[in-house]
Amino acid sequence: MSGGGKWGRRFVIAVPNIWLILFFMLPFLVVLKISLSEPRIAIPPYAPLWDWVDGALRFNINFENYAYMWEDSLYINAYLSSLKIAAISTLLALFIGYPMAYYIARSPEPRRSILLLLVVLPFWTSFLLRVYAWIGILKTKGVLNAVLLRAGIIDQPLIILQTDVAVYIGIVYTYLPFLILPLYANLVKLDDTLLEASHDLGASRISSFFRITLPLSMPGIIAGSMLVFIPVIGEFVIPALLGGPDTLMIGSVLWDEYFKNRDWPVASAVAMVMLVVMIIPIMILRSAQNKGAEI
Amino acid sequence: MKYRLTTALIALAAAGAVQAQENVLRIYNWSDYIAEDTLEKFTAATGIEVTYDVYDSNEVLEAKMLAGSSGYDLVVPTSDFLQRQIAAGVYMPLDKSKLPNLANMDEALMAGAAAYDPGNTYSVIYMWGTTGIGYNVAAVTERLGEDYEVDSWALVFDPEITAKLADCGVSMLDAPTEMIPAAMNYLGLDPNSTNKADLEAGAALLESVRPNIRYFNSSQYISDLANGDTCVAVGWSGDVFQAQARALEAENGVEIAYVIPKEGALQWFDMMAIPADAPNPDAAHAFINFVMDAQITADITNYVWYANANAASMPLVDPEITSDPGIFPTEAAKGGLWASTVYDARTDRTITRLWTRVKTGQ
Helix, strand or coil: CCHHHHHHHHHHHHHHHHHHHHHHHHHHHHHHHHHCCCECCCCCCECCCEEEECCEEEECCCCHHHHHHHHCHHHHHHHHHHHHHHHHHHHHHHHHHHHHHHHHHHCCHHHHHHHHHHHHHHHHCCHHHHHHHHHHHHCCCCHHHHHHHHCCCCCCCCCCCCCHHHHHHHHHHHHHHHHHHHHHHHHCCCCHHHHHHHHHCCCCHHHHHHHHHHHHCHHHHHHHHHHHHHHHHCCCHHHHHHCCCCCCCHHHHHHHHHHHCCCHHHHHHHHHHHHHHHHHHHHHHHHHHHHHHHC | CCCCHHHHHHHHHCCCCCCCCCCEEEEEEECCCCCCCHHHHHHHHHCCEEEEEEECCHHHHHHHHHHCCCCCCEECCEHHHHHHHHHCCCECCCCHHHCHHHHHECHHHHHHHCCCCHHHCCEEEEEEEEEEEEEEHHHHHHHHCCCCCCCCCHHHHCHHHHHHHHHHCEEECCCHHHHHHHHHHHCCCCCCCCCHHHHHHHHHHHHHHHHHCCEECCCHHHHHHHHCCCCEEEEEHHHHHHHHHHHHHHCCCCCEEEECCCCCCEEEEEEEECECCCCCHHHHHHHHHHHCCHHHHHHHHHHHCCECCEHHHHHHCCHHHHCCCCCCCCHHHHHHCEECCCCCHHHHHHHHHHHHHHHHCC
């Protein structure tokens, strides 16, 4: 095992590195660069960060875009509101997704495959169409209200669409499979002998669940929660289609900066800060995950 | 002047994917904004193949134009957006020797459009319209009484009236540069004022009716009005007429009407223009000239129910459309129409910020 193995290893390491440089590092630097420039009416709509004046390189770095975000409470409120919506959605998805993942993992083989297929099945239809379908279900003269009115449960149609409730329904529905799949992968590996031992030692089923299954499934819970929490913070489409004017999320603030104000520099600064804001909860979850792995 | 999120997202995803080919014309136009057979007829007449993409907001078009190298040969921005894009160097001057059908155009309307594009150097009017109010006749009568005449912006700007309508749904366009000036106009202020106090007064009026507004969206109201899901919408003329037509087709008993309020309304022009870096400007000129043919423009108006600026086409347009004061305003109503202004970056930011406050209370 000499030259060939070494080159093979280098190649294997180089592929993800090149990927990260091309698709994360470079776009990140481009956004950073735009966030430090000044807007103007031109193609592209921002001033260059550096130019040559009389043979000297001159930098035009501008931190005003960041300062501007501090002065207006809108941005901080939008970040906080996004974090709140993401946190509540993740918890809701966890309460619904955990029993589902548990049930699938405990099912005998032929049924388990079918159940897993059913979890993945919605992905075969466009995400956008599925969100549109929710508009049809939730709207004032929609399916849900028609059923509830017919059944005599309500007298007046419920106004759900264009409220935060509709946003939560849409987000939890859309992201549920991302939580179920890693959780299932974790739960299915659970060693049955541990549960048998716990049972033999006199623990009830409920106590066994909380003392054995739940702690052991922690890595799955964290992995699944991260897959829901992180994309939901930056979610734009679901609140845009199902949400009302009260739904404040950073995605729509970013849209306004970019399209309505055509201020690419401030839009880039908002995106940079969003990245930083997201790193904090991710670090917390990571450290929780590491602790979970040690158990 | 239409907005549909889906198509925006699809268009964004497809950005830049257009490849240079032999004699192909790449058009980027508003969704639902052309007759069904226009492109077929163009290809039959000229042999030029057409790739046709759609967008649903000026903002999306503008972002693509300002990024450059869009690959499109012909786009249709609204006049005020066009003016700013001309300043950014987005468009090429038209070669009028290739546009003999310019003779068909209505001189007064082209002069109106020249306020944005001096001398009509870069653009020709495609269609034009107004921003007024669409409403469900029966639902509004039921709530405001037989005697209430819908002819004023009070229907959407008076908190007492909107409170009575809130339960059946009132919507507004998500277009701050149209809504805030409309509110200022209702207050008796100049809708084109850039004075911060005036803008704030307009926004404050909108905030006062905000609790009674179901949503701010620029396309959803078409189907919601048609289905009876909402009953009053500030909307673009042709879109409201589309809602009216859909309700008639569905035979669901919903009657939609459009009114240009007596206080006045915004008049806008959607303009055909050629990006400076268009791969096939000759084909784009050929298309502009083709659309200015009297019959072709008449076909488009008959299909989309937006007014055109082609004087020669008028006899060919459905009398039902030409006689509708919501589409072709009466001489008296024309006096109340105002044109939008182009704001400087600072005013733009003020307006967007005020709009966020109106919408979210932040």
